[in-house]
Amino acid sequence: MNEREILTNYVYKMVASLMQNGVEDVVISPGSRSTPLAYAFASTKNISIYRQVDERSAAYFALGIAKAKAKPVVLLCTSGTAAANYYPAIVEAKYARVPLIVITADRPHELREVGAPQAINQISLYGERVKWSAEFPIPDDAPMTLPYVERHIARGVSIATTAPFGPVHFNVPFREPLLIDFQEELPKQTFRNSLVGQIAPSQQAKELLTAVINETQRGFIIVGELALGTDLQQMWAFIRKLKWPVLVESLSNLRTNVPEDCGQYIVSTYDALLKSSIFKQQVAADTVIRFGAQPVSKFLTNFLTETLPTNYIVIDEDPMFRDSAAVSTHFIHTAIGEWISELSIENTVFSEEYLLKWRTSEELAAKHIQSYQEIEQDEGAVVRFLIENLPDNSDLFVSSSMPIRDIDTFLLPTKKDIQVFANRGANGIDGVMSTAIGFSEARKEREMYLLIGxxxxxHDVNALIATRYQPCKLNIIVFNNDGGGIFSYLAQSTVKEYYEDLFGTPTALSFADVAQMYEMEYMGIEDFKEVNKIMEPQKNPLRLIEIFTDRQQNVASHRKLWQRIQQELEQ
Structure with missing residues (x-):
């Protein structure tokens, strides 16, 4: 067997193994050293290929697809700094628990650390930011090479899709020549299937949880962003059975599609309510049960650290459970499943007055939020308008910093089919647009909106390069307040020296020319009275809506809202 045949068999074995283990999508950035695998993917039927020349953007694009599908997505790049550019998205995937299969092509061993071009040390390049990393062998005709490749891919995909989900890394060296013979049929697999188990609570854990619930007089549930693929119907069944107040973050997607018989338990305005010291004293809890990640709200975290519930139970699929405030008293290692609706809950001591306090306070705050856009004309008012007018069957991807906080403030419970997503693993603002574009590619049946500063x-304008290689449909809504709006709410804003230089960082840029460069429909809005244009029918699959706002006005308007709610709460 000659070198070309060996290389051909090797790369098609990789592709066959990936598909055998559930991979449906591959994002490729062009490069020479990755040529054999790029050819193999491109010539294989029944696998979707996406292209993005900017590797940092490509990685976030893949993350968006994986986030939308809750399935592993392959990333492929050449050697050198191309691989290093994947790093930010891999960090996000690690902490957001998203399954990525990162394949970096590499120089062969004899060209490493000897001054060869485009060669860096890629072994364990991503360190602890991946769940597992493997160095693949040079393609050869040794009897164990292809079985090794086949089973290592099965191991890698299983690790990436075992709770908690996360990225894995395969470093694959190739010698020149890099050409292969295209094949119509993939090789047969000797390893047939890898079945991943489900995490269920122990009997002891269920008994503990049941006992605590049945003895609680004052308690509430917190639901943050949940693991990919979580069956929300199981959560609704638990809420229906427990009948406690449920503080739901917007990213939990329990504020939308709310069942009729569960609406009375949902609390969405907790961030505004917990700004009141009097209210915090009134709702201090004996027991708190948290599912998913810790919510965005700093005031909720402060409330927990100040009141220190007797029982704070964290339910998480990762033994490294999340508890940044160090207030947990119990941890239950499990995924959300049917077990939560099968608990023997017979709580006869729970305080109806406690539930009523949360319910009436939620209604009070909601009244002010619903009327906000009639009083104020700022980013919050636009967000409220957007939420009220988004059509059913819509996805809203939200950037970090102020956009996600505004969604958390202004998204009230609704029966509409709207789902909210964000990159909150590492809470960065890089790669947001790329993630949203990838996300929209995986959910083409839904209307897609991106809210971003x-x-x-x-940070991510190169994301739009991807739209030149595959059709994309997306509404991008940019709040242009000429700088970093979130810092205006922080202590740094009280120190006038250097504030604008170091934190405000105005650029004096607008984006009409960006829209023109990528042949996007563009709309600029400078007057709040024109905000209804956001919901006009798209003339182009890609639309950029730039809304010009004022940072100081935003701060003043938001604080007025919180003051109005606090004053009425404390009357």
Whole structure:
């Protein structure tokens, strides 16, 4: 067997193994050293290929697809700094628990650390930011090479899709020549299937949880962003059975599609309510049960650290459970499943007055939020308008910093089919647009909107390169307040020296020319009275809506809202 045949068999074995283990999508950035695998993927039927020349953007694009599908997605790049550019998205995938299969092509061993071009040390390149890393052998005709490749791919995909989900890394060296013979049929697999188990609670854990619930007089549930693929119907069944207040973050997607018989338990305005010291004293709890990640709200975290519930139970699929405030008293290692609706809950001591306090306070705050856009004309008012007018069957991807906080403030419970997503693993503003574009590619049957600030847009403007290689449909709504709006709410804003230089960081840029460069429909809005244009029918699959706002006005308007709610709470 000659070298070309050996290389051909090797790369098609990789492709066959990936598909055998559930991979449906591959994002490729062009490069020479990755040529054999790129050819193999491109010539294989029944696998979707996406292209993005900017590797940092490509990695976030893949993350968006994986996030939308809750399935592993392959990333492929050449050697050198191309691989290093994947790093930010891999960090996000690690902490957001998203399954990525990162394949970096590499120089052969004899060209490493000897001054060869485009060669860096890629072994364990991503360190602890991946769940597992493997160095693949040079393609050869040794009897154990292809079985090794086949089973290592099965291991890698299993690791990536075992709770908690996360990225894995395969470093694959190739010698020149890099050409292969195209094949119509993939090789047969000797390893047939890898079945991943489900995490269920022990009997002891269920008994503990049941006992605590049945003895609780004052308690509430917190639901943050949940693991990919979580069956929300199981959560609704538990809420229906427990009948406690449920503080739901927007990213939990329990504020939308709310069942009729569960609406009375949902609390969405907790961030505004917990700004009141009097209210915090009134709702201090004996027991708190948290599912998913810790919510965005700093005031909720402060409330927990100040009141220290007797029982704070964290339910998580990762033994490294998340508890940044160090207030947990119990941890249950499990995924959400049917077990939560099968608990023997017979709580006869729970305080109806406690539930009523949360319910009436939620209604009070919601009244002010619903009327906000009639009083104020700022980013919050636009967010409220957007939420009220988004059509059913819509996805809203939200940037970090102020956009996600505004969604958390202004998204009230609704029966509409709207789902909210964000990159909150590492809470960065880089790669947001790329993730949203990838996400929209995986959910083409739904309307897709992206809400983002001007700095986050600039961070990831290369994301739009992907739209030149595959059709994309997306509404991008940019709040252009000429800088970092979130810092205006922080202590740094009280120190006038250097504030604008170091934190405000105005750029004096607008984005009409970006829209023109990528042949996007563009709309600029400078007057709040024109905000209804957001919901006009798209003339182009890609639309950029730039809304010009004022940072100081935003701060003043938001604080007025919180003051109005607090004053009425404390009357």
């Amino acid at each position: 001007d700095l986050a847009f600039l």
